[in-house]
Amino acid sequence: MxxxxxxxxxxxxxxxxxxxxxxxxxxxxxxxxxxxxxxxxxxxxxxxxxxxxxxxxxxxxxxxxxxxxxxxxxxxxxxxxxxxxxxxxxxxxxxxxxxxxxxxxxxxxxxxxxxxxxxAKWLGIESEQRLNGYGVSACAVCDGFFFKGKEVAIVGAGDTAAEEALYLSNICSHVHMIVRKGEMRASKVMQTRVLNTKNITVYWHSETDEIVGEKKVEAVRIKNNETGEKSTIPVSAFFVAIGHxxxxxxxxxxxxxxxxxxxxxxxxxxxxxxxxxxxxxxxxxxxxxxxxxxxxxxxxxxxxxxxxxxxxxxxx
Missing domain, CATH: 3.50.50.60 (FAD/NAD(P)-binding domain)
Structure with a gap:
């Protein structure tokens, strides 16, 4: 001092x-x-x-x-x-x-x-910050309710991401889960639950390329790490669950x-x-x-x- x-x-x-x-x-x-x-x-x-x-x-x-x-x-x-x-x-x-x-x-x-x-840890892409609060969120428990009956995306592979995907699956019509590797970090129990939930689709080896939308989230463009192929999924919300x-x-x-x-x-x-x-x-x-x-x-x-x-x- x-x-x-x-x-x-x-x-x-x-x-x-x-x-x-x-x-x-x-x-x-x-x-x-x-x-x-x-x-x-x-x-x-x-x-x-x-x-x-x-x-x-x-x-x-x-x-x-x-x-x-x-x-x-x-x-x-x-x-x-x-x-x-x-x-x-x-x-x-x-x-x-x-x-x-x-x-x-x-x-x-x-x-x-x-x-x-x-x-919250973020992916660090421009569209994520721009649409934060307009469909982009780091808390599914806080904001999932606003997208009742809609299609949403979630990115992450740990227990929190798996829990949030399951939470969203009860509220939203479909959950698109984006996982960077060919496996999840989440515990086996959580992974099994996710994979057995009919309205959750897991995209392996995938990264978020861009969140699409001017004023609010309209879709997410993802890229497959292995093939380099890009695809666009129409969603109303994008949840980031990669940790805090x-x-x-x-x-x-x-x-x-x-x-x-x-x-x-x-x-x-x-x-x-x-x-x-x-x-x-x-x-x-x-x-x-x-x-x-x-x-x-x-x-x-x-x-x-x-x-x-x-x-x-x-x-x-």
Missing amino acids: ENQTAEKVHCLIIGSGPAGYTAAIYASRAGLKPVLYQGIQPGGQLTITTEVENYPGYPEGIQGPDMMVNFENQAKRMGADIRYGLATRVDFTTQPYKIEIDEEKWIEADAVIISTGAS HPNSDIFKDWITTDEAGYIVTIPGTSKTNIEGVFAAGDVQDKIYRQAVTAAGSGCMAALDAERYLGAKEHVH
């Missing part, structure tokens, strides 16, 4: 999706005076989702970005100090913990809640993560391997990854932080 004086905060929240904002609401009400840094994508993954229909309490549904503005305003009304900025480095060697913001300013915090989320990266890189020297980089928490809690550091939302959850479960874990993290700080003060 350079010689400049660090700002001292009681409870620091890193990240601003449903988990971070919910943690900020609870921590504010508990009198922890939380400071929340929003990170690179204020509002998180929900800001790239159009319609959210599965969050309880919104019978008409709500736009993802609007929902995150509501979360933020609620946290502010409770007294949370919400700031724009990105955590770039941390030092969890000794307490208070040190966190660098935007590579220039240091914060010292008694308790830290990590809610940095995860980012948890945004945990800056914490890895201190915090235990699994082989995929997800932060490991003590089951039933938000506690990490370092006392006073908690994790909530998609950075530690690779199973459910829903707004409502992220919000729930943000609540847990704030309550865990409140108990931790309360016990610490009691000792002094």
Whole structure:
């Protein structure tokens, strides 16, 4: 740490999706005076989702970005100090913990809640970004419902892709599954289920060449890796299921993560391997990854932080 004086905060929240904002609401009400840094994508993954229909309490549904503005305003009304900025480095060697913001300013915090989320992996083609939210999605569970009775495509070969293809097969008339190799990475059970589902067609040795459509997804053009042959399949939606990266890189020297980089928490809690550091939302959850479960874990993290700080003060 350079010689400049660090700002001292009681409870620091890193990240601003449903988990971070919910943690900020609870921590504010508990009198922890939380400071929340929003990170690179204020509002998180929900800001790239159009319609959210599965969050309880919104019978008409709500736009993802609007929902995150509501979360933020609620946290502010409770007294949370919400700031724009990105955590770039941390030092969890000794307490208070040190966190660098935007590579220039240091914060010292008694308790830290990590809610940095995860980012969907994309194929990286222009049409995918252009039509994102207009039929292109990285979450079949979130968006499959909008394509009820229609034909859709999904790309991926792991368990998540297989699960999502099966999920879509119950809603959509036909699912076209694009697999790059001649086999799937998914477990045998999942593969068998996919292959035995009548309205799923698997295209082996295939890659996405282009997503076709001006204003919305109309078709997908795929290329066979072995023959070089291209074919166009008319579809109304294109789901990308090639995985997520948890945004945990800056914490890895201190915090235990699994082989995929997800932060490991003590089951039933938000506690990490370092006392006073908690994790909530998609950075530690690779199973459910829903707004409502992220919000729930943000609540847990704030309550865990409140108990931790309360016990610490009691000792002094």
